[in-house]
Amino acid sequence: MLDAMLSFELLRNTFYTGLLVGLIAPLLGTFIVVRRLSLIADGLSHVTLAGIAFGLFMQKKYTLLFFTPFHTGIFFAIGGAIVIENLRSIYKAFQEIAIPITLSLGVGMSVVFIALADGINTDIFAYLFGSVAAVSRSDLYVILFTSVFVIFVIIFLYKELFALSFDEEFATVSGIRAKLIHYLFIVMTALVIAASIRIVGVLLVSALMTLPVATAIRVAKSFKQTILYSIIYGEVAVITGLISGYYLEIPPGGTIVIIAAFLLGATLLAKKFYFSYKYKG
Amino acid sequence: MGQLIEVSNVSHRYDRHLVLEDVSFSIDEGAFVGLVGPNGSGKTTIIKLLLGLEKLQKGSIEAFDKPIQKFANKGHISFVSQKANSFNRGFPATAKEVVGMGLTSKIGYFKPSQKKLEYLIFEALDLVNMMEYANTNIGDLSGGQQQRVFIARAIVNKPSLLILDEPTVGVDTENVENFYKLLSDLNKQLGISLILVSHDIGSITTHVTDLLCLNKTIHYHGNPSDFESMTDEQRSQLYGHDMHTITHDH
Numbered sequence: 001m002l003d004a005m006l007s008f009e010l011l012r013n014t015f016y017t018g019l020l021v022g023l024i025a026p027l028l029g030t031f032i033v034v035r036r037l038s039l040i041a042d043g044l045s046h047v048t049l050a051g052i053a054f055g056l057f058m059q060k061k062y063t064l065l066f067f068t069p070f071h072t073g074i075f076f077a078i079g080g081a082i083v084i085e086n087l088r089s090i091y092k093a094f095q096e097i098a099i100p101i102t103l104s105l106g107v108g109m110s111v112v113f114i115a116l117a118d119g120i121n122t123d124i125f126a127y128l129f130g131s132v133a134a135v136s137r138s139d140l141y142v143i144l145f146t147s148v149f150v151i152f153v154i155i156f157l158y159k160e161l162f163a164l165s166f167d168e169e170f171a172t173v174s175g176i177r178a179k180l181i182h183y184l185f186i187v188m189t190a191l192v193i194a195a196s197i198r199i200v201g202v203l204l205v206s207a208l209m210t211l212p213v214a215t216a217i218r219v220a221k222s223f224k225q226t227i228l229y230s231i232i233y234g235e236v237a238v239i240t241g242l243i244s245g246y247y248l249e250i251p252p253g254g255t256i257v258i259i260a261a262f263l264l265g266a267t268l269l270a271k272k273f274y275f276s277y278k279y280k281g
Numbered sequence: 282m283g284q285l286i287e288v289s290n291v292s293h294r295y296d297r298h299l300v301l302e303d304v305s306f307s308i309d310e311g312a313f314v315g316l317v318g319p320n321g322s323g324k325t326t327i328i329k330l331l332l333g334l335e336k337l338q339k340g341s342i343e344a345f346d347k348p349i350q351k352f353a354n355k356g357h358i359s360f361v362s363q364k365a366n367s368f369n370r371g372f373p374a375t376a377k378e379v380v381g382m383g384l385t386s387k388i389g390y391f392k393p394s395q396k397k398l399e400y401l402i403f404e405a406l407d408l409v410n411m412m413e414y415a416n417t418n419i420g421d422l423s424g425g426q427q428q429r430v431f432i433a434r435a436i437v438n439k440p441s442l443l444i445l446d447e448p449t450v451g452v453d454t455e456n457v458e459n460f461y462k463l464l465s466d467l468n469k470q471l472g473i474s475l476i477l478v479s480h481d482i483g484s485i486t487t488h489v490t491d492l493l494c495l496n497k498t499i500h501y502h503g504n505p506s507d508f509e510s511m512t513d514e515q516r517s518q519l520y521g522h523d524m525h526t527i528t529h530d531h
Contacts, residue, residue, distance in 0.1 A: 163382040
């Protein structure tokens with residue numbers, strides 16, 4: 001793949017995109033997991049699919065070229081994020097209800113737009129399960145911009161995000177503008193999902209945000225370590241998944257998630273053996 | 282000594298249910314106030330109003346000479362909640378990281394150096410005798426130790442007023458006494474004014490300088506020793522229903 005990477009720009013773009021999403025998905029995923037919002041990624045990814053399907057439909061019917069399906073996916077994801085956050089504040093006692101509402105609406109709209117755009121084709125397949133050859137240079141720039149934005153916001157608002165994730169009441173009392181940061185956070189989540197879909201696909205994007213974190217939590221000793229280990233696990237999964245996906249000619253989303261799950265299983269087992277050895281010894 | 286908080290004629294209702302009725306009191310600088318009352322007496326509501334977590338409906342509250350609606354809390358008032366005991370125990374954060382959360386209002390465009398922040402965190406951990414657990418995961422500490430870490434988080438920003446809502450829930454009796462001693466030290470040595478919310482009058486009267494009995498309205502505000510010398514009958518009249526003091530002998 002490395003030889004091919006040097007000669008094919010699209011493949012190179014895919015690899016760079018993989019490195020970027022392998023960083024930002026687990027980075028944001030750490031906050032998502034500790035805030036117990038893991039399912040939000042699923043809700044948002046399906047709304048993003050609706051946006052992509054809408055983009056494909058518009059391209060097909062009206063040859064709308066300025067906005068690609070990738071762009072409409074991002075717009076839908078941001079819209080979905082704002083809807084989820086509003087539903088969560090309306091249904092304070094049943095906050096998780098926001099997820100099935102947006103998820104089913106996303107799937108519903110996807111079905112309609114996919115059908116209108118003449119059904120499942122290779123484009124849709126690539127968006128569902130990821131693809132090794134789907135990233136244009138302009139898409140790469142959008143993903144690069146998203147990554148820089150997300151990393152910058154997390155560095156700048158790290159303490160605020162951390163305090164809000166641990167104890168919202170205390171954070172609010174300390175003068176943190178909780179509502180504003182919640183909106184910013186969920187919009188960032190939408191952007192990261194839209195960016196990651198190029199590589200892992202709609203159906204598996206939440207796995208890239210949660211599996212590396214689930215692994216890291218078992219071995220990390222602090223929150224900062226959890227973030228660092230999540231990113232390492234995420235990058236290992238993405239790089240090996242992309243390379244094996246390329247050689248086996250299968251969508252990389254599947255291989256990435258299987259490798260991430262394998263890392264989780266191996267870590268859990270290693271920890272179990274380590275402890276039984278430590279206590280026996 | 283100045284006044285930190287002035288509550289005047291505050292009433293509050295949730296839907297049609299009146300929880301506070303014409304409540305007035307003030308908190309002086311340096312005071313250690315015990316706010317007591319039975320369950321559902323409006324203690325948590327008054328605290329939420331003071332902290333700006335609940336909107337003021339009727340009456341007025343002044344905090345640090347400013348109406349509470351305009352008061353931007355930049356570390357003047359800090360808080361240890363009852364819920365500190367029911368946080369997500371699996372949260373992957375060390376005691377040090379938890380204490381650092383108390384410094385968010387210090388962090389902005391002109392943030393102090395990392396070294397200075399670390400110094401403040403260790404200073405707070407030292408004050409609550411939790412230095413040796415700085416790098417321990419918060420979920421691995423006992424209830425009493427966790428509560429000490431939450432106190433450290435609340436005082437790391439050097440607040441003028443610290444409000445504690447039932448902080449001894451989940452702390453074993455042996456540690457409760459040490460815990461009150463820690464609060465007395467914070468009050469006397471660091472000059473932090475305290476409001477300690479409790480449903481258990483007996484255990485706090487020996488520690489506080491002012492006692493505030495609340496049951497929808499203020500039934501008693503004054504010296505705890507005067508309150509202790511009252512008969513149960515007098516207290517029941519004050520409270521509006523049967524109330525007995527449980528004496529704690531240690």
